[in-house]
Amino acid sequence: MQIETMIIEYILAVPEIVLLLGACLVLLTGPFVSAQSHWTFVLTQAVLLATLYLCARPFTGQAIELFNDFYIDDDLSVLAKSSMSAFMMVVILYSRGFINKYNYPRGEYYSLALFSLLGMMLISSANHLLMIYLGLELLSLSMYALVAMNRDDSVSSEAAIKYFVLGAIASGFLLYGISLIYGLTGTLFLSELSVENEIGLGIIAAVIFIVIGLAFKLGAVPFHMWLPDVYQGAPLPVTLLVASVPKIAGLLLALRLLMDGLQFMHEYWQQSLVVLALLSLAMGNIVAIAQTNLRRMLGYSTIGHVGYILLGLLVGNQDGYSAALFYTLIYALMSSAVFGVLLCAERMNHPLENLVDLQGLGKIYPWLAFLLLLLMFSMAGIPMTVGFYAKLNILQALVTSGWIELAVFAVVASVIGAFYYLRVIKLMYFEESDTQGSQPMPAGHISVLSIHALLVVGLFLFPQMLLEMCKQVIG
Numbered sequence: 001m002q003i004e005t006m007i008i009e010y011i012l013a014v015p016e017i018v019l020l021l022g023a024c025l026v027l028l029t030g031p032f033v034s035a036q037s038h039w040t041f042v043l044t045q046a047v048l049l050a051t052l053y054l055c056a057r058p059f060t061g062q063a064i065e066l067f068n069d070f071y072i073d074d075d076l077s078v079l080a081k082s083s084m085s086a087f088m089m090v091v092i093l094y095s096r097g098f099i100n101k102y103n104y105p106r107g108e109y110y111s112l113a114l115f116s117l118l119g120m121m122l123i124s125s126a127n128h129l130l131m132i133y134l135g136l137e138l139l140s141l142s143m144y145a146l147v148a149m150n151r152d153d154s155v156s157s158e159a160a161i162k163y164f165v166l167g168a169i170a171s172g173f174l175l176y177g178i179s180l181i182y183g184l185t186g187t188l189f190l191s192e193l194s195v196e197n198e199i200g201l202g203i204i205a206a207v208i209f210i211v212i213g214l215a216f217k218l219g220a221v222p223f224h225m226w227l228p229d230v231y232q233g234a235p236l237p238v239t240l241l242v243a244s245v246p247k248i249a250g251l252l253l254a255l256r257l258l259m260d261g262l263q264f265m266h267e268y269w270q271q272s273l274v275v276l277a278l279l280s281l282a283m284g285n286i287v288a289i290a291q292t293n294l295r296r297m298l299g300y301s302t303i304g305h306v307g308y309i310l311l312g313l314l315v316g317n318q319d320g321y322s323a324a325l326f327y328t329l330i331y332a333l334m335s336s337a338v339f340g341v342l343l344c345a346e347r348m349n350h351p352l353e354n355l356v357d358l359q360g361l362g363k364i365y366p367w368l369a370f371l372l373l374l375l376m377f378s379m380a381g382i383p384m385t386v387g388f389y390a391k392l393n394i395l396q397a398l399v400t401s402g403w404i405e406l407a408v409f410a411v412v413a414s415v416i417g418a419f420y421y422l423r424v425i426k427l428m429y430f431e432e433s434d435t436q437g438s439q440p441m442p443a444g445h446i447s448v449l450s451i452h453a454l455l456v457v458g459l460f461l462f463p464q465m466l467l468e469m470c471k472q473v474i475g
Contacts, residue, residue, distance in 0.1 A: 022047030023114035030107015052085035072127040095237030116142035120249035159233025174213030180206035190261035221279035231299030240339035273314035280307030281413035348439035360433025386459035
């Protein structure tokens with residue numbers, strides 16, 4: 001019986017095992033292939049494809065606790081792991097041209113990306129606070145190294161140092177909160193914490209520390225200082241990675257901590273999330289208007305979107321959690337596509353670093369500008385794009401739960417945010433540029449990017465399947 005249980009455990013954990021072995025293989029293969037070889041890229045995509053195939057399976061409605069209850073296999077983890085594996089494949093595909101062009105170390109970049117995905121998958125299936133911390137540190141350490149990859153760039157090095165220092169502080173807050181919970185309850189298992197009913201000052205303090213650590217990792221105001229600097233200073237493929245897949249892991253971190261473990265403390269952490277959400281919506285959207293650097297503007301835009309995700313979480317019921325999950329998946333889709341556009345322009349020797357670089361893009365590269373237009377519409381939440389549905393679901397969850405004032409504030413913040421998104425469109429189509437389009441667009445990159453960006457319209461027309469999936473895995 002014990003042997004059968006072990007076999008079942010290892011079968012369900014096969015995606016993580018394959019990913020770990022694949023990451024080690026990619027790391028070891030890198031030094032033995034030439035700089036012009038594509039084998040590292042092919043091997044990385046093969047590992048990700050195998051991981052996606054092993055993760056993607058029908059929902060069962062059951063949660064199975066494995067490895068002495070440290071690891072949980074449920075529908076939420078299945079959806080999260082499948083989504084993160086698929087997005088990581090797209091991230092690696094978009095990054096390939098930039099990595100080759102600037103001769104970045106392929107083996108290190110691809111292997112660190114795989115190790116970061118492994119950390120995210122551990123977070124997704126964590127049923128124990130130390131398991132969450134282990135996955136979070138594996139993700140964070142990989143990201144620190146990736147941000148600092150361009151050692152000759154002082155801006156990149158500065159961003160990496162800020163990211164590392166503030167990330168270490170966030171980990172300290174989170175770990176201190178975990179230690180308080182263990183000292184007061186005698187357990188670190190989320191399933192056991194969820195039935196804890198005795199609330200005292202110590203537990204409240206522990207929850208505050210955990211929420212602070214969570215806010216650091218998500219980039220919520222006032223713990224957002226690292227995010228714009230990392231977006232601007234990191235190499236473009238790393239910014240693409242930071243801006244997309246870890247956002248799903250961040251939401252899973254919040255759901256495991258708040259929904260699975262600390263739901264009985266909902267009235268206490270809810271008030272903290274209200275403040276964080278309001279500050280993030282206000283500061284993210286207002287400060288983004290003043291930015292002249294495109295990547296920095298997108299960084300502050302991310303802070304505004306984090307505010308929307310926090311609004312869904314603070315509702316504290318199935319509608320709010322599923323709306324936050326739907327929003328996060330859609331945001332990862334939009335953000336990865338936007339940085340895919342920037343990487344495509346970089347490959348064509350037309351870097352889009354500052355807003356002025358967007359001038360006349362509609363005439364120079366019409367199709368690329370059209371894709372960026374769709375993505376800006378979606379990020380602004382304009383109808384005919386799926387970003388509208390993402391924000392609408394958050395607002396519906398707030399109104400249904402009686403948070404009318406928060407819903408009104410979110411709408412006002414979204415209107416303010418629409419300004420800098422529409423400014424991008426104005427620069428592309430209503431400003432002139434002396435630059436002429438002479439470089440052909442990379443066929444493979446632009447084909448995947450076109451499908452990727454057009455999904456924001458396709459999911460607006462047929463959003464129901466993804467919405468139902470989000471509700472099903474939360475329920």
